[in-house]
Amino acid sequence: MEPNTNAPFANAEEAISWIKGLIAFGPKPGLKRMEYMMERFGNPERRLKFIHVAGTNGKGSTCAYLTRALMQAGYDVGTFTSPYLTRFTDRIQHNGVDLADEDLLNIANRLKPVADEMEGSDIGSPTMFEVTTAAALIYFATVSYPDFVVWETGLGGRLDSTNIVTPVVSVITNVGFDHTDVLGETIAEIAAEKAGIIKPGVPVVTTAEHPEALQVFRETAEQRKSKLYVLGEDFEVEVGEVQKNKQVFHFDGPFRKLPDMTLTMNGEHQVKNAAAALMTLEVLRQYYAALLDPEDLLQAFRETSWLGRLEAIELADRPGLQVLLDGAHNPEGAAALADALKKVYTYKKLHLLIGMLSTKNHKDYLQHILPIANSILFTEPDFRKKLEAEELFRVASELKAETGAAAELFCEPEWSRALEQLLDRAESGDLAVISGSLYLISDVRAQLMKLTDTDKGW
Known part of the structure; x- marks a missing residue:
């Protein structure tokens, strides 16, 4: 095949340089720019099943548990996370494999003309994160076709570019004081931004414990007629043996019990992250007939790791x-x-x-x-x-x-x-x-x- 000499970029390095050179934040918060790009590409986000994960801490680990468990059960899984620790392409993965440079190049060459159009319009140039999010959606919907996409928010939820999707399950790990310059200075304000990922009729799982945050989630879920599953109320975990590189816990959910789950990731907080993932998987099993055998879950959770976390x-x-x-x-x-x-x-x-x-x-x-x-x-x-x-x-x-x-x-x-x-x-x-x-x-x-x-x- 002859190279396309009219393409904006000749290689992945040029494409990444362009994306990283875009503005970090848009002139106006919101989803207008994402909606414009998605419409131009035929709304690829409507062809995928998303598990949307928000929260102050634990998002990445929860995504890692979900990805590993679904893969172990035989599903094809797309994963979108941020930030990245090694290469730009590791934030977009299919079955644990980074986005190939060739695919990134092809998608970036398709996105660049659209971004140029936007720069000269009233809505303005898309941001670095918006273009990256759009690239992930195009890749999953037109190249890799996963059964599920584990989809991590970038910042907050309500106005985050990832909120262009309607998921099959929403997950909110917790709420704490982070990004207060953008999300608000109180727990209730920050929780309201996280709760923005709750969509009408879509079940929600949370391991948040702060009363003010839970109140916001309950009110939002009730308004949107979404079933809310809360750790300590709708599902429980009991921690057993704990030693370095080994934590055993028992999961008691509304649909079944899963005893003797073992983690090699350290820290009590990882039990909560694992519990969020398990309850989410149980929702997929109950609502969408996902086949998730206990043996697969045991192996997957035991083998899950996440870079840069202990x-x-x-x-x-x-x-x-x-x-x-x-x-x-x-x-x-x-x-x-x-x-x-x-x-x-x-x-x-x-x-x-x-x-x-x-x-x-x-x-x-x-x-x-x-x-x-x-x-x-x-x-x-x-x-x-x-x-x-x-x-x-x-x-x-x-x-x-x-x-x-x-x-x-x-x-x-x-x-x-x-x-x-x-x-x-x-x-x-x-x-x-x-x-x-x-x-x-x-x-x-x-x-x-x-x-x-x-x-x-x-």
């Missing part, structure tokens, strides 16, 4: 040193991380390397981490919204003075030098944890694992 990295030149990567970047994530570090891991000393974005709740994050650390080294993610390491150091120093915490505090803005200092400080038997922004996690992970073909971004 991910252990082995260093050949540092035997005896434990290294963990965890993208906890808000107070709720920090609380889950601290709980896991106290309950699951054993070590002589705990050393942390932390880099954050400027938009996060830094003081409340540090309140969970500062009391348990022996040392904390503050650095900066290589990203446009980074918080200066000296500012994070200042906040931590003030909090240390207020609380009397014993942790030693250090500051090194350059993340690669900070990583070297962290590893130099840690000794055999210690635990070194890199946490905060996933953009920092991406770079550190690539360096520790000597990955050459890597990228990061929203």
Whole structure:
């Protein structure tokens, strides 16, 4: 086949560069630009069965459980997640395989003329995330044809570009104080944005616990005549044996019980994420006759992993040193991380390397981490919204003075030098944890694992 010399892009790298160069946020929030693009491509989103997942924390892990379980049961599964830790194409997967460069190139060449039209119109140019979302929809609906699409929101829910779809099940993991500059400053306001993914007549699963958030979800589900399944009311989990890389729990749902479910992912919060996924799968089984045998679910949940979430990295030149990567970047994530570090891991000393974005709740994050650390080294993610390491150091120093915490505090803005200092400080038997922004996690992970073909971004 002769190459198309009129195509906007000659290769995937050019296509990715174009997408990443688009504006991060549109001039007006909403779905107008998504609706325009979908209409131009024949509304591909109407041909797919989506499981739409929102929440402050746990979205990625919940998507991982859902994807792995459906694949184990024999279904073809599309997965759309964000941000990405390695390459742009890993956010769009079919049966766990990244979007091929050739498919991305073909789709981007189809999208570029439409985006150019929009730029000159009243609705304006589509954003980076909108074009990526549109590319995923076109890929799933016209190239890979999955049975189900596990579909993670980018930010919030109501006005998020992923909300162009009508799912077969909606999932809201929890609600906490993150992205308050966009979603609102109260739990009720943030919950209302998350509740925007609840569609008329579509069942909803939530593991949220905050009373104000649950009230918003109940009212929204009632208004839209959607059945709401709440952890602790409509389904239960009982945790049994817990040790490093092994958690056993019993699931008691409205349709059946699933005893002795085992996870290798660490942290009590992962049991809640797994419970959200299990209840969602039970809805698919009950409402849509999905075939999900207990044996397949047992194997799938036991084998599920998720990059950058309490991910252990082995260093050949540092035997005896434990290294963990965890993208906890808000107070709720920090609380889950601290709980896991106290309950699951054993070590002589705990050393942390932390880099954050400027938009996060830094003081409340540090309140969970500062009391348990022996040392904390503050650095900066290589990203446009980074918080200066000296500012994070200042906040931590003030909090240390207020609380009397014993942790030693250090500051090194350059993340690669900070990583070297962290590893130099840690000794055999210690635990070194890199946490905060996933953009920092991406770079550190690539360096520790000597990955050459890597990228990061929203």
